Amino acid sequence: MKYKWLLFDADNTLFDFTFSQRKALENSFDHYNLEYKKEIFDEFVKINFIIWSAYDRNEITHEEIKSERFSRLFSVFGVSGIDLNEFNDYFISQLILNSKLLDGAEEILTYLHGKTNVALITNGMKEVQRPRYEQCQLKHIFNKVFISGEMGISKPNFEYFRFVHEETGNFDKGEYLVVGDNLIADVKGGKDYGFHTCWYNIHNVSSEEFENADYVINSLNELIEIVN
Numbered sequence: 001m002k003y004k005w006l007l008f009d010a011d012n013t014l015f016d017f018t019f020s021q022r023k024a025l026e027n028s029f030d031h032y033n034l035e036y037k038k039e040i041f042d043e044f045v046k047i048n049f050i051i052w053s054a055y056d057r058n059e060i061t062h063e064e065i066k067s068e069r070f071s072r073l074f075s076v077f078g079v080s081g082i083d084l085n086e087f088n089d090y091f092i093s094q095l096i097l098n099s100k101l102l103d104g105a106e107e108i109l110t111y112l113h114g115k116t117n118v119a120l121i122t123n124g125m126k127e128v129q130r131p132r133y134e135q136c137q138l139k140h141i142f143n144k145v146f147i148s149g150e151m152g153i154s155k156p157n158f159e160y161f162r163f164v165h166e167e168t169g170n171f172d173k174g175e176y177l178v179v180g181d182n183l184i185a186d187v188k189g190g191k192d193y194g195f196h197t198c199w200y201n202i203h204n205v206s207s208e209e210f211e212n213a214d215y216v217i218n219s220l221n222e223l224i225e226i227v228n
């Protein structure tokens with residue numbers, strides 16, 4: 001194996017987070033007897049993007065995100081009288097319940113198991129990421145898991161990757177390969193730290209920012225050739 005450590009992003013790299021979010025939102029609206037329509041999910045994705053970008057700039061905390069995202073969503077669709085924190089708790093329970101691996105994830109992780117070390121490097125709330133990881137049927141394959149919400153620092157920060165590096169034996173940086181769908185958090189963050197990087201171009205889009213990627217793949221099984 002060319003690499004001692006493979007560092008996998010979780011959402012939309014190994015786990016189908018788009019699916020989980022849609023199901024969780026649908027089920028939460030249903031649970032509260034609110035009418036659900038497709039536009040609600042589209043708006044939620046937009047709001048999440050804005051809010052998590054604000055989080056990356058340290059303008060909002062994890063705690064504030066929980067109610068703020070639904071406060072904004074409900075104001076767009078004229079929903080009132082819902083306890084935002086309770087709604088958020090229900091939504092999170094549904095996110096965990098509706099966790100699903102992406103195509104090819106189980107195959108590549110099973111292939112790598114025992115041949116090299118594998119870690120999960122994920123940004124997100126500990127209330128979501130930790131239980132989802134604990135109930136994942138492939139949990140035993142991960143040698144380590146790094147959840148930004150537990151660490152107090154997130155990708156693409158240099159310090160996030162330094163922490164991962166130190167906790168995984170501090171091998172030469174060239175012995176690490178970061179695999180992720182996010183060109184900033186995973187690819188630029190990993191590259192800036194000095195790790196090798198692989199962009200999982202899951203939606204087969206063109207981007208000018210892939211210069212930070214040592215490799216680009218469209219499906220996870222392409223990793224087999226890269227690591228051998």
Ligand SMILES: [Mg+2]
Pocket residue numbers: 009010011012013180181182
């Ligand atoms: Mg991702």
